[in-house]
Amino acid sequence: MLNALEVFTTVVVGVMVGVEFSVAFVMNPIFSALPEDSGQLGRAHGGRVLGVVMPVWYIGSLVLVGVWAVAGWHHHGTGLAVTAGALLLLSVVMSLALLVPINNRTKAWTPDNRPADWKEQMNRWDRYHYVRVAVIIAAFALLVTALG
Numbered sequence: 231m232l233n234a235l236e237v238f239t240t241v242v243v244g245v246m247v248g249v250e251f252s253v254a255f256v257m258n259p260i261f262s263a264l265p266e267d268s269g270q271l272g273r274a275h276g277g278r279v280l281g282v283v284m285p286v287w288y289i290g291s292l293v294l295v296g297v298w299a300v301a302g303w304h305h306h307g308t309g310l311a312v313t314a315g316a317l318l319l320l321s322v323v324m325s326l327a328l329l330v331p332i333n334n335r336t337k338a339w340t341p342d343n344r345p346a347d348w349k350e351q352m353n354r355w356d357r358y359h360y361v362r363v364a365v366i367i368a369a370f371a372l373l374v375t376a377l378g
Contacts, residue, residue, distance in 0.1 A: 232302050236311075239294040240373045243318070246287050247363070247370045253280070254363050258356060267341040273352065277337035281330075288325060292318045295373070307376030314376070317369035321362050328358045 257276065261269035295315040302308045332355040339348060 232298075232305065235294070235298055235301060236307075236373075236377055239291070239298050240370070240377060242287075242294060243291045243314075243366070243370050243373055246284075246291055247366050249280075249284075249287075250359070250363050250366060254356070254359050270339065270341065270344065270348065270352075274337050274339050277333045281333055281337055284325075288318070288322050292322060295369075307378070310372045310376035314369040314372035317365050317372070321365045321369070324358065324362050324365070329355060329362065332358075 253276070258273065261272040261276075263269070264272065292315060295311055295318055299308055299311045299315055302311065332351055336348070336352060336355065339345075345351070
């Protein structure tokens with residue numbers, strides 16, 4: 231049963247990493263290359279859609295890793311899972327403190343109501359997101375290693 235939990239948790243975290251990696255290195259560059267206001271509108275829509283899904287995914291991943299750590303406390307790889315959990319907790323804190331406040335503003339923007347510094351705010355979100363992606367990739371790598 232523990233093995234199934236470990237594999238399921240690793241897959242859930244891995245897919246989350248893939249989505250966030252795609253946002254950072256595929257979707258946002260595509261949006262930035264779109265003409266006129268299309269990119270900003272696309273990012274606003276993405277913020278609304280992912281703003282609903284990602285909190286559940288981040289917290290769910292953290293809970294799964296916590297259950298793994300407790301259930302496998304005396305098993306091989308538990309220290310790596312605990313460290314991965316700490317990194318996922320860091321990603322949640324980063325999200326709440328840095329990314330969510332920006333996202334909450336940007337998801338309501340239109341070309342008519344966005345502030346003058348909208349590009350600067352999106353660039354700041356991107357920089358924070360790159361760091362968060364690095365953190366969750368590290369957590370995922372630890373989980374994969376813990377499986378071995």
